[in-house]
Amino acid sequence: MGQSKANHIPSTSRNRTGFSFYTLLCYLVKIFTIFLIAIGIVVLALWLIYQPETIKVSAVSASLSRFNLSSSSDHLAHNLTVGLSFRNPNRKYSIYYERVEAEAWYDGGNLQIGDLGLPRMFQGRKSTMPVRVNFDGGTAVAGRERQEVKQSYDREMAEGFFYFNLRFYLTVRLKMVVVKSVKFKPDVNCYLRIPATFNASSIVPGFNSTKCDSRTPEEE
Numbered sequence: 653m654g655q656s657k658a659n660h661i662p663s664t665s666r667n668r669t670g671f672s673f674y675t676l677l678c679y680l681v682k683i684f685t686i687f688l689i690a691i692g693i694v695v696l697a698l699w700l701i702y703q704p705e706t707i708k709v710s711a712v713s714a715s716l717s718r719f720n721l722s723s724s725s726d727h728l729a730h731n732l733t734v735g736l737s738f739r740n741p742n743r744k745y746s747i748y749y750e751r752v753e754a755e756a757w758y759d760g761g762n763l764q765i766g767d768l769g770l771p772r773m774f775q776g777r778k779s780t781m782p783v784r785v786n787f788d789g790g791t792a793v794a795g796r797e798r799q800e801v802k803q804s805y806d807r808e809m810a811e812g813f814f815y816f817n818l819r820f821y822l823t824v825r826l827k828m829v830v831v832k833s834v835k836f837k838p839d840v841n842c843y844l845r846i847p848a849t850f851n852a853s854s855i856v857p858g859f860n861s862t863k864c865d866s867r868t869p870e871e872e
Contacts, residue, residue, distance in 0.1 A: 691831075704826055707747070707838055708739035709864040711818065714846045719814060721805045725798040728805075730765050732756055732787045734818060734844065736864075740775045744828055749773040750835070751823035756787045759804045761817045765791045785818070809848060818842040818864075839867045 713735035720729045740747050752770040757763060766787030775781050793801050808814045820840035826833040842864035849858075 704745050704833075705741045706866045707822075707824070707840070708741055709820070709840045709842065709866060710737050710739070711735070711842045711844055711862045711864060712737050713861075714844055714859045716814060716846045716848065719848070721793075721802065725802040726793050727790055728758070728763070728765060728793055728801065729790045730758075730787060732766070732816065732846075734785050734842070736783045736785070736842070738775065738781045738783055740777065740779050740781075742826070743778050745826040745833075746777050747775040748825040748827060748832070749775070749822060750825060751821070752783075753821045754785050755819045755821075756785075757817040757819065758814075759797075759801050760815075763791065763793065763797060763801055765789075812848050813845050814848055816844045816846060818844060820864075841865045841867075 711734055715733050716731070717733070718729055718731040721727075722729075749770075750772055752773065754768055754770065755764060756766045758765050766789060768785060768787070770783070770785070773781065773783075818841070820842075822838050822840065824836050824838065826836070842862060844859075844862060846859055
């Protein structure tokens, strides 16, 4: 009977040990939760104080070294190169470009003549970054599009200028200090008037720098 008492551990001791561990765990969870809430409040306050501005994009150069419509109007060969400047106007935010896709359209935005994806990019605060895109290849023109494309092509060839729509689809994150924002998806549209310099019979001025339209970013 005495031996039985010697090996017995009071239940109150076990409860006290278990209670202490549980209490410590609760305190740690509470501290971590308060820390996250505090960080969220700080980020929200900074966001409201320093509301981000939309990316500013301009087409600063453009060349059309080849743009030929076949005699049957069923194939359009092209080599379009555009140099752009991406401006981050924000003093407090740097920008991570996680997705950059570009599309080139002709005939009032009805005929897509090319698309490409650019690598991920990073842009510092209050800075300008050059971006260059090239669409080289050919596009099939089918059905009722043939007559419409031919009319646009003949008219613009005689005028000495061709008109294109360059579209960018972006996915970006803003960064302040060590905090990154949610993803935004601004869309950029550049309406380009490019001289047909390959047409020796036309005398036209060169390309003029053009500001692009940037749609207000949307959260993902």
